Amino acid sequence: MPEAQGDTETTGGPPRRTDRRPTMTDVAQRAGVSRALVSLVFRDAPGASTATRERVFRVADEIGYRPDSAARMLASSRSKVLGVLLTVRNPFHADMVESIYPVAEQRGYEILLSAASPTRDECKAVDALLGHRCEGLLLLGPTLPTSYIAELRRKLPVVSLGRHFRGIDVDSVHTAEAKGVRQAIAHLVELGHRSIAHIDGGRGPGAAERRKAYRAAMRKHGLDDYIRVLPGDQTEESGSAMAQVLLAEREAMPTAVLAGNDRCALGLLDVVWRAGLQVPGDLSVVGYDDSHLAHLSHIDLSTVRQDPNRHAELAVQCVVDRLDGVRDEAEEFVLEPKLVTRGTTGPPSQSGIMRFPSGDGVET
Amino acid sequence: MPEAQGDTETTGGPPRRTDRRPTMTDVAQRAGVSRALVSLVFRDAPGASTATRERVFRVADEIGYRPDSAARMLASSRSKVLGVLLTVRNPFHADMVESIYPVAEQRGYEILLSAASPTRDECKAVDALLGHRCEGLLLLGPTLPTSYIAELRRKLPVVSLGRHFRGIDVDSVHTAEAKGVRQAIAHLVELGHRSIAHIDGGRGPGAAERRKAYRAAMRKHGLDDYIRVLPGDQTEESGSAMAQVLLAEREAMPTAVLAGNDRCALGLLDVVWRAGLQVPGDLSVVGYDDSHLAHLSHIDLSTVRQDPNRHAELAVQCVVDRLDGVRDEAEEFVLEPKLVTRGTTGPPSQSGIMRFPSGDGVET
DNA sequence: CTTCATCACTAGAGCGCGCTAGTAGAGCGC
């Protein structure tokens, strides 16, 4: 049977798909040049006159030609694609993704997203990226084991955002967690807080460092006795659960909490607000990340800013440099965090319940 | 300078990247069969003995072979890839993405994610997907103009989730918005509410229908005089902004609010809780979507459930059917919404005075 | 015996592009 491959004018063919996608050959024919020339033009390579260049673009536009990235990457054995592993529910990841797109584009790379979720583990998500010929991988707060990352790294450049892997040849971009935590604690202490608890981030990126830094900072301020790490996991759930725990303590409750991240802080805030406490009067709360949730006006969360844009920039540059063979040894970019004081921190209330027994060694 | 590129067998090549990726030919050679046979095995096509099949898989595993999807889609002119357009910040989209992955996989399709954001409009995101040879498109709550969608549809099967486009040959999967709204209003009325406001979703998916249904439902219950649509846009911001507006009204404040979606409800709740009001006593709140945010234990939001899993299933099936040529005319899948009553709805408190205990807890 | 179907496998032509090597023609100096 004759198979009329519908082109510009439909030919009432079999119940097949829509129009055949135009190829470079179509453009070449219509523009009266060779296929190679069209290729030149689309790669923005030298060797075509301005007039021809324009004509080619015009014709391409007319017939709706769009370079086929599959063929392109096959032929060039360069895909110009970077894979991004993210957790789809994480707002800070969302922030970074938004920053990654423009940076990658500027460097001439496309971005492929692959989401990990409860039902789709990170390995699987990474596999999908590899199958699509990514040249490099940006892993957002990966929880993959070090050995797996090392294995990955043998295949392609990998950069981990928000988590540093020591001992293996993998680049990383993360914040100087300790510094951020120190700033947060210093801020709270300056406001007059002494009983400052920390909700831990569990196995989450940066959690271990934050925990450690919290303890150190508290000690530095002579608040050893107030050190209190509550278990958590960087989700709203853990924030609200810990809020319940704290509320149950009433008078013994800390006057400030450093949450494991913004999500955790939000969970906590919701419960605290709901219980009728004043923030920051009855409880000051500091988050971590400064994800877009934090600066919603009604939340107005004091938090430690991790610049997603800068993360993105460095990470993309990292991978691209590796691909260009500019660099050979692992690099660790440590970004300066910055405490952003908003509305959830303030002096502990003077008028309410006296939380601290005055005159037993605690300075005021 | 000599560049020892540590791989298994160094070939002192140019300062190139890591190990060459193994190809089908490598597997074939090592397994002592033809390339075509390996192809057969990996496509799970008939024509290979079980023994050979196993051997091929074993060898492939040994050398770390992974089919190259670029080459595959080029050769087959079937990419087996579906593109998903999402807004990376939208939690309901996150829910749907999570559901789409397994469903697509089961149908033998891969998923490519492309995120729209304030700095990357939907057109651009769609373009990226097209460049990657997606065979079909799932658009999550698209805000693209109808004409653009129609144009897209001429190139490939498209299904819109959460929004219906009338008059064009595009499939859609969405909830019977009116029904959900009716359930919500009926629930509130039954609890004794009369003054029920609605925060509008602006141009968001389903917003127009919900608005209309809200008005109709209120009228049905004889509450014409209480009809009140507050402007909004399905974000936390609009929820909190409207909460401020309502709080300022004190005694005149409605006793219940139907928010444009869950995010909006959350923004509203935060402000209301913070102001010291009791939910649901002083104000009942109903969301829309039942995104994962809604059932966080501390939020415990009454909301109208839109089943993301079912959305995903139908949408994928929709596109796949089109690709298989099973169907030819546009189809509209309307899903049953289901009111989920949780902790944010209850009878209104008897006296309006109760709602503002101290008389100056709220700034105006 | 021949014929034919079936099974297990192979040869080889593309898919749409990138890219190297090459060509035609113009311009220029001698």
Added chain:
DNA sequence: GCGCTCTACTAGCGCGCTCTAGTGATGAAG
């Protein structure tokens, strides 16, 4: 005329795979 360079273009191979059209080997039917 010659050779030379430079610009503007083209021919055609091959990236890693799929897929049609085969090939030989085996066994059953005639």
